[in-house]
Amino acid sequence: MGEEWKQVHLEELYENYSDAIYRFILLQIRDTQQAEDLTQEVFIRAYKGLEQFEGRSSYKTWLYTIARNTTHDYYRKKRPISFLPAFFQNQPEVTAMSPEELMEMGEGVKELYEALSKLKPSYREVIVLRQIKEFSIKETAEILGWSEAKVKSTTHRAFATLKKEMNVEGCQHESVQ
Amino acid sequence: MNPFNDEHKIKENLQRLSHIPRNSERKQTSWEAIQLKTARLSRWNRIRKKLLDPVVIGPVVAAMFLFLIIPPLFNLGSSNDETSSGGMDGGVPEDTAIRGNLEMFSADDSDSASIEESEAEESDTGEYDYGDTFFAISHETLENMSFNEFYQWIKQFDWENAPQQVEPEFTVTVTSWLKDLEEDTKLAYMGEIIETAHYIDPRFSEYHQTLLFDLLETEPTTFFQETIDTGDLPFDVYSIFHRLIQYGADTEQLWLIKERLQQAGDNSLLLEESELRIAWNDLMAEISRQMYTGSLVEEVVRSKSAEILKLIQANNYLELSEFVHPEKGVRLSEYDDVVDGLVFQKNEVEGFLDDRQRYTWSSEIDGSYTVHEYIQRYVLTYKNQGNLSFDRTEFNQSVSNHVDLVTIYEVFPEGVFVEYFSSEAGETAEEWQALRFVFEEFGDDWYLVAVTRAAD
Numbered sequence: 274m275g276e277e278w279k280q281v282h283l284e285e286l287y288e289n290y291s292d293a294i295y296r297f298i299l300l301q302i303r304d305t306q307q308a309e310d311l312t313q314e315v316f317i318r319a320y321k322g323l324e325q326f327e328g329r330s331s332y333k334t335w336l337y338t339i340a341r342n343t344t345h346d347y348y349r350k351k352r353p354i355s356f357l358p359a360f361f362q363n364q365p366e367v368t369a370m371s372p373e374e375l376m377e378m379g380e381g382v383k384e385l386y387e388a389l390s391k392l393k394p395s396y397r398e399v400i401v402l403r404q405i406k407e408f409s410i411k412e413t414a415e416i417l418g419w420s421e422a423k424v425k426s427t428t429h430r431a432f433a434t435l436k437k438e439m440n441v442e443g444c445q446h447e448s449v450q
Numbered sequence: 451m452n453p454f455n456d457e458h459k460i461k462e463n464l465q466r467l468s469h470i471p472r473n474s475e476r477k478q479t480s481w482e483a484i485q486l487k488t489a490r491l492s493r494w495n496r497i498r499k500k501l502l503d504p505v506v507i508g509p510v511v512a513a514m515f516l517f518l519i520i521p522p523l524f525n526l527g528s529s530n531d532e533t534s535s536g537g538m539d540g541g542v543p544e545d546t547a548i549r550g551n552l553e554m555f556s557a558d559d560s561d562s563a564s565i566e567e568s569e570a571e572e573s574d575t576g577e578y579d580y581g582d583t584f585f586a587i588s589h590e591t592l593e594n595m596s597f598n599e600f601y602q603w604i605k606q607f608d609w610e611n612a613p614q615q616v617e618p619e620f621t622v623t624v625t626s627w628l629k630d631l632e633e634d635t636k637l638a639y640m641g642e643i644i645e646t647a648h649y650i651d652p653r654f655s656e657y658h659q660t661l662l663f664d665l666l667e668t669e670p671t672t673f674f675q676e677t678i679d680t681g682d683l684p685f686d687v688y689s690i691f692h693r694l695i696q697y698g699a700d701t702e703q704l705w706l707i708k709e710r711l712q713q714a715g716d717n718s719l720l721l722e723e724s725e726l727r728i729a730w731n732d733l734m735a736e737i738s739r740q741m742y743t744g745s746l747v748e749e750v751v752r753s754k755s756a757e758i759l760k761l762i763q764a765n766n767y768l769e770l771s772e773f774v775h776p777e778k779g780v781r782l783s784e785y786d787d788v789v790d791g792l793v794f795q796k797n798e799v800e801g802f803l804d805d806r807q808r809y810t811w812s813s814e815i816d817g818s819y820t821v822h823e824y825i826q827r828y829v830l831t832y833k834n835q836g837n838l839s840f841d842r843t844e845f846n847q848s849v850s851n852h853v854d855l856v857t858i859y860e861v862f863p864e865g866v867f868v869e870y871f872s873s874e875a876g877e878t879a880e881e882w883q884a885l886r887f888v889f890e891e892f893g894d895d896w897y898l899v900a901v902t903r904a905a906d
Contacts (some may be wrong), residue, residue: 313484363838404465
């Protein structure tokens, strides 16, 4: 497998999947700039791993697995800083999506985006993969490294929690109106 | 009417989120950055491949071999003590690394500074000090943090290189902080809190049952679900429950644990999941066993079970009916899933011998049989191969390790049972059959409410 082939193949993967991977990461960390940086990281890792890719899963599932690990590693690297007393003054600046951008996407989307951010990470991941990215239970289990039974039960609970969050959000929204 | 909580609308909006815009300039910049980095990697890969070429590496390895194995050849053996004492295997840096990692846990040792510096390089600020911070945590510091921040950190901590046990004061501080978290946080992060406690001290369920008890009290269904879900961790989730049950027994609060577990069972969602359902029924049986083992109740139901078995073997249904629950009757069930069992009242039991009504007993039994036929063919014999002899009896636990669904506690939450086990039911050692006599208290006595049959 030549280096040229890897470069060409990577470009193809980037064209096909980088938008989806970016959105997957963005929905986890809610920081557009950081999501862009992590997307870069995902494709660099993919380049390094291309030779080892055995085709047991699809490229798409494989890339999502890398994206999930990259996001977790991002937490690993960043979160320890929160232990520093200084952290409380030095919160990194977050490049969030603007409310207008979200509003443009339709009624209730902003509320949903907010409600998603309130879920715990495992619920958020499973909802994004199952409901937004429409992965099968088997693929989701592969990406998250869970059993299929766990994917099923967690999806069920996650969606129930999301609905509950939406109720709270919705009520607040109504009372503001 | 809330326009946002409609399930269909939520799903529709989730779909819309898959079209979040991405800045095309940034996308292009990202691609250029990727190309730059991968081009560097590619160059390095080419160099590495060249270096690893046998033509290049072969002579190098051979020269090193000669240099290291036959030092006198190079006149170095006697004169250079430093080399012979440790240079060959790189022992010095490795030792330092191990010591450094251990010293991350020692707050007042300055020798580990170099390692901590390298850790600090990973973070964005030079002030970060892994080791010192770890032990400097006080209850006050923790109170200023969100649980999720702490969890993410603790999860990624390099535990593999940490000592087996962290300092007890630290464990106590974190455990009590976890216990004092707000109820909403406990609810939202129940599973993560259990994981965190495990990371802090793998023996936490042994020594910090009060935390477990507190989490169960917060919300039993979530506690139960999330504890079972932590099965990905390298510990037996059942041991958590067993510790909790033991704690309940020690502090005479078993009834409270049972009540909470029953509350969890009342949640219909929970029993939709087979794994949770099996675990829930097992734990209910375990609690009842703890509550009654060695008590008069065990003595009474064991002796009643022996009489009942003899009466069934003797076809004496008239006397058998005296043991049947006056209100609930008795449920006969093929397999331990009693939900679909057939219920017979006391007066119906009396007439079993003459009852000509045929019933379908389970999907695995072809045809239909009267109660008496069913008892003769399936309860008292193994696959109709001759009468069974039972060689073991147990109180509220199963002899075999079969994992079939046992739903006795869903139907009879206050019940206890005695199991009769035949280990050589058939011709081979693997063939076994078990009968369970389930009792519930009514007035001042215990009455038969179910007879279940399980076999390999």
